Amino acid sequence: MKYNLKSPAVILLADGTVFKGQSSVKFDSNRSGEICFNTGMTGYQEIFTDPSYFGQIMVTTNAHIGNYGVNVDESESDGVKISGLVCKNFSFAPSRVNSDSSLEEFLGEADLPVVFDVDTRALVSHIRTHGAMNAIISSDVENLEVLKAELANHPSMKGLELASSVSTKTGYTLGDKLSDFRVAVLDLGVKKNILRRLEARGAYIKVFPYNSTYEELIEWNPKGILLSNGPGDPEPLTSAINLAKKCISNAIPTFGICLGHQVIALSVGIPTLKMHNGHRGINHPVLNLVSGKSEVTSQNHGFTIDKKSTEFNDKVEISHMHLNDHSIAGIKVKGKPCFSVQYHPEAGPGPNDASYLFDEFFVMMSSEHVSV
Known part of the structure; x- marks a missing residue:
């Protein structure tokens, strides 16, 4: 798929709103998904390859996308995971010396449709006001009624289990085989940078498929278990919730990250909710209620744990709070070596303010836990 020519394209939202743009060629097929936006000024390659975005059409608020190309070492998975890209200005010629290829080539190899020359400011404003919703992108600009019918058949993100679509099919290991820190990772859509963070601290890691049982993980004799990020609604992940309970x-x-955080919350009786438009960006402020320090964090989630239920749940304490909307950003299970955060301490892209959480996980694995 080549993007250096222009032909009309359209973005149709579930509420009937239409935004117009350009594409390079007519799409081989229309693409549907929940439309969302990310406010990050950099890191588009990491965003597009993040498994947590599976099933979503990405709108980038940064006006220029593609200007520094792509680098093979900066992908967060084995390939592009978003369903489509919508942007303002698409750059065809990368200017970074160490880029391996252009974004045009990278997305073209994945057959990913791109709609550019879009008024993304108006589109993002619409999503912020009316909430995240399903959308369809197409180069068939003359048949909106056909597109509406096709979009109506696309499932809602609420209740949708997507971890199985991005999780590894078979387990694999990496890191130092002689390490005292054996970490079992339940892959709900794990980003590579989470594994890099663990490996950099000397861990020996085994990554397990999303539906692996507690007994299967424990048979490997891990010192600790990490429940990863991932896409979709956490409620259908009954196997992972049962694993967290055990x-x-x-x-x-x-240690739970993002979707893993929601799974841990569900395991102790805290319900999850679909957010109005989610948190997606690399400059979200979070307050650590234990230390009193604030952090600038990378976030990507459309679901959250219920705040009132968390406040009244005697099994947990709230450890972190999002400072923009005061939603719950982290919890600790009382008397147990278990904690989780709603954001991404591994960054990729984003700041490193929260990388200390990996250190806390390793301290927890090295200590004999005493219940309180």
Whole structure:
């Protein structure tokens, strides 16, 4: 797929709103998904390859996308995971010396449709006001009624299990085989940078498929278990929720990130909610309620744990709070070596303010836990 020519394209939202743009060629097929936006000024390659975005059409608020190309070492998975890209200005010629290829070539190899020359400011404003919703992008600009019918058949993100679409099919290992820190990672859509953070701290890691049981992970004799990020609604992940319950009851050091955080919350009786438009960007402010320090964080989630239920749940304490909307950004399970955060301490892209959480996980694995 080449993007250096222009032909009309359209973005149709579930509420009937239409935004116009350009594409390079007529799409081989229309693409549907939940439309969302990311406010990051850099890191588009990491965003497009983040498994947590599976099933979503990405709108970038940064006006220029593609200007520094792509680098093979900066992907967060084995390939592009978004369903489509909508942007203002698409750059065809990268200017970075160490780029391996242009974004045009990278997305073209994945057959990913791109709609550019879009009024993304108006589109993002619409999503912020009316909420995230399904959308369809197409080069068939004359048949809106056909597109509406096709879009109506696309499932809602609420209730949608997507971890199975991005999780590894078979387990694999990486890191130092002689390490004292054996970490079992439940892959709900894990980003590579999470694994890099663990490996950099000397861990020996085994990544397990999303539906692996507690017994399968424990058979590998891990020092700790990490429940990863991933796409979709956490509620259908009954196997992962049951695994988290057993980790907590057996006092296994457990760390949850993003979707993994929501799974841990569900395992202790805290419900999750679909957000109005989610948190997606690399400059979200979070307050650590334990230390009193603030952090600038990378976030990507469309679901959250219920705040009132968390406040009244006697099994957990709130450890972190999002300063923009005061939603729950982190919890600790009382008397158990288990904690989780709604944001991405591994960054990729984003700041490194929260990387200390990996250090806390390793301290937790190295200590004999005492219930309180």
